[in-house]
Amino acid sequence: IAGITQAPTSQILAAGRRMTLRCTQDMRHNAMYWYRQDLGLGLRLIHYSNTAGTTGKGEVPDGYSVSRANTDDFPLTLASAVPSQTSVYFCASSSGASGWNEQFFGPGTRLTVL
Amino acid sequence: GQQVMQIPQYQHVQEGEDFTTYCNSSTTLSNIQWYKQRPGGHPVFLIQLVKSGEVKKQKRLTFQFGEAKKNSSLHITATQTTDVGTYFCAGPTGNQFYFGTGTSLTVIP
Numbered sequence: 001i002a003g004i005t006q007a008p009t010s011q012i013l014a015a016g017r018r019m020t021l022r023c024t025q026d027m028r029h030n031a032m033y034w035y036r037q038d039l040g041l042g043l044r045l046i047h048y049s050n051t052a053g054t055t056g057k058g059e060v061p062d063g064y065s066v067s068r069a070n071t072d073d074f075p076l077t078l079a080s081a082v083p084s085q086t087s088v089y090f091c092a093s094s095s096g097a098s099g100w101n102e103q104f105f106g107p108g109t110r111l112t113v114l
Numbered sequence: 115g116q117q118v119m120q121i122p123q124y125q126h127v128q129e130g131e132d133f134t135t136y137c138n139s140s141t142t143l144s145n146i147q148w149y150k151q152r153p154g155g156h157p158v159f160l161i162q163l164v165k166s167g168e169v170k171k172q173k174r175l176t177f178q179f180g181e182a183k184k185n186s187s188l189h190i191t192a193t194q195t196t197d198v199g200t201y202f203c204a205g206p207t208g209n210q211f212y213f214g215t216g217t218s219l220t221v222i223p
Contacts, residue, residue, distance in 0.1 A: 100206035
């Protein structure tokens with residue numbers, strides 16, 4: 001079944017540790033996105049990629065990095081986790097050259113940083 | 115900074131009543147999209163409006179994009195228990211994409 005997968009489903013992490021959240025899509029979408037969702041704040045864009053090989057900063061990029069080596073994968077790395085990065089992280093993808101159209105979301109990763 | 119606010123934050127309705135959520139952006143949006151997120155789930159795309167003043171309907175749901183492309187609304191007629199969830203507006207401005215704060219809908223049977 002086509003779609004987006006994320007791993008892990010949930011993770012508890014000690015502050016200062018490095019963590020990579022994985023995201024893979026099999027829809028051959030050009031654009032991919034990472035969001036964090038916090039209660040009362042909706043979803044906020046962390047980083048995006050309009051096509052393989054390019055990335056851009058979203059609204060809240062500090063403390064996070066991404067790479068887009070190929071079309072299917074878009075990992076999000078926390079180099080040194082802090083408690084304020086406790087959140088639910090969603091990966092999404094969309095087709096089309098502009099990217100800013102219908103987005104398909106993965107199931108999310110619930111991350112707790114202690 | 116850019117803000118996309120939605121009101122109300124929460125809404126409880128009796129099944130069969132109507133429901134409306136309003137979305138307001140501090141800047142002009144290229145388009146407006148609406149998503150629904152069920153409790154414990156992920157956002158699911160509902161619709162996209164592009165033109166100023168555009169109105170679209172999906173069965174009991176009516177979506178409107180304001181003339182200035184800074185506000186939008188979602189109206190549900192005769193709510194059902196399957197409408198439960200959080201409704202988000204969202205849209206691009208420049209090279210950024212912003213989600214609204216969401217309206218959580220509870221439908222009482």
